[in-house]
Amino acid sequence: xxxxxxxxxxxxxxxxxxxxxxxxxxxxxxxxxxxxxxxxxxxxxxxxxxxxxxxxxxxxxxxxxxxxxxxxxxxxxxxxxxxxxxxxxxxxxxxxxxxxxxxxxxxxxxxxxx
Amino acid sequence: xxxxxxxxxxxxxxxxxxxxxxxxxxxxxxxxxxxxxxxxxxxxxxxxxxxxxxxxxxxxxxxxxxxxxxxxxxxxxxxxxxxxxxxxxxxxxxxxxxxxxxxxxxxxxxxxxxxxxxxxxxxxxxxxxxxxxxxxxxxxxxxxxxxxxxxxxxxxxxxxxxxxxxxxxxxxxxxxxxxxxxxxxxxxxxxxxxxxxxxxxxxxxxxxxxxxxxxxxxxxxx
Numbered sequence: 559x560x561x562x563x564x565x566x567x568x569x570x571x572x573x574x575x576x577x578x579x580x581x582x583x584x585x586x587x588x589x590x591x592x593x594x595x596x597x598x599x600x601x602x603x604x605x606x607x608x609x610x611x612x613x614x615x616x617x618x619x620x621x622x623x624x625x626x627x628x629x630x631x632x633x634x635x636x637x638x639x640x641x642x643x644x645x646x647x648x649x650x651x652x653x654x655x656x657x658x659x660x661x662x663x664x665x666x667x668x669x670x671x672x
Numbered sequence: 673x674x675x676x677x678x679x680x681x682x683x684x685x686x687x688x689x690x691x692x693x694x695x696x697x698x699x700x701x702x703x704x705x706x707x708x709x710x711x712x713x714x715x716x717x718x719x720x721x722x723x724x725x726x727x728x729x730x731x732x733x734x735x736x737x738x739x740x741x742x743x744x745x746x747x748x749x750x751x752x753x754x755x756x757x758x759x760x761x762x763x764x765x766x767x768x769x770x771x772x773x774x775x776x777x778x779x780x781x782x783x784x785x786x787x788x789x790x791x792x793x794x795x796x797x798x799x800x801x802x803x804x805x806x807x808x809x810x811x812x813x814x815x816x817x818x819x820x821x822x823x824x825x826x827x828x829x830x831x832x833x834x835x836x837x838x839x840x841x842x843x844x845x846x847x848x849x850x851x852x853x854x855x856x857x858x859x860x861x862x863x864x865x866x867x868x869x870x871x872x873x874x875x876x877x878x879x880x881x882x883x884x885x886x887x888x889x890x891x892x893x894x
Contacts, residue, residue, distance in 0.1 A: 560763055560794070563799075567681050595795075595798060626860075639860070641823060642820045642856070644860070662682050663679065
C-alpha cells in the first residue's frame with residue numbers, strides 16, 4: 559500500500575522533468591531493490607489514478623526489480639541473494655553480509671517528439 | 673526522445689530522514705524505529721521497558737497510528753514524554769512527520785527515542801525516518817514463517833523481539849518454532865540480535881533492556 563506514496567513522489571519527479579524538457583512524457587522506466595517490496599500492479603494502478611488530469615495521464619510505467627545483493631564472508635564474492643535459502647554461488651557458504659538494497663530510482667523518461 | 677534521469681524517487685523523504693539523523697546525532701540520542709504487524713505487543717513492550725529503565729535512561733516515544741491516540745495515553749501513564757502521530761490512513765510514518773514530532777519532544781533531556789511505527793510488516797520498512805536502527809517485533813501468534821514471508825523488515829533490523837512467548841506455555845493454542853524463526857531471520861541478517869520476550873509477564877525482557885542500556889552507553893560514552 560506504500561505504493562501510493564511512491565506513486566505521488568514519482569508523479570512529482572516526472573512532472574518536474576517534463577517541465578524542464580518542455581515535452582509530454584509517454585513512458586517512464588523505474589528501478590527498485592527487491593526489499594522495497596514494490597508491487598508493479600499496485601504501483602501502476604495508483605499512478606494511473608493520481609495522474610488523471612495531469613500531463614502524466616496515460617503514461618506507461620516499466621518497473622525493473624533489482625536483486626538483493628550479498629557479499630560472501632568466506633570468499634568475498636558479491637552475488638545475487640536467492641530467497642529463501644541464499645548461498646554463495648562460488649563457494650556455497652551461507653555466511654554473507656547483505657549489501658544495501660538498490661534505492662527507488664526514476665531511470666529514464668520517454669517524451670513525445672514533435 | 674528518451675532522457676536519462678537517474679533520480680531517487682523518495683528523495684524528499686530521504687532529505688527529512690537525513691535532517692532527523694543530524695538532529696539526533698548532535699544530541700547523542702539513540703533512536704529506534706519499531707516495526708511489526710498490528711497487535712504484536714509493541715506498546716506493551718514500550719510501557720514495560722520505560723517502567724523498568726526509569727531510573728537509568730530517559731525515554732521519549734513517538735506513536736504512529738492510523739486513528740486515535742490510545743497508544744499515547746498508555747505511554748503517558750508511565751510519565752514518559754510522547755507525541756502521537758495520526759496518519760489518517762497512511763500505512764507507514766514518513767520522515768517529515770517524525771521531524772515535526774521530534775520538535776515537540778523535550779529532546780534536551782532524552783537518551784532514547786522509540787518510534788512505534790504504524791502496525792504493518794511491509795510498508796514501514798521502505799521509509800527511512802532518520803533512526804539509528806530498526807527493531808522488528810514478531811508475536812508468536814503470527815506464526816514462525818513470517819521472517820521467510822516478509823524478509824525486508826527482518827533483513828533490515830538490528831533486533832528482533834519474538835514476543836508473547838507466554839502464549840506458548842498454554843500448549844494447544846499456538847504452534848511457533850522459535851528456533852525456526854531465529855534461523856530464518858538470520859539467513860538474511862547474520863548480526864541480528866534476537867530476544868524471546870513476554871512483555872506481559874516480563875519474561876526475557878532483561879536481555880532486551882540490557883541491549884538498550886549498552887547502545888545508549890556506547891553512543892553517549894563516545
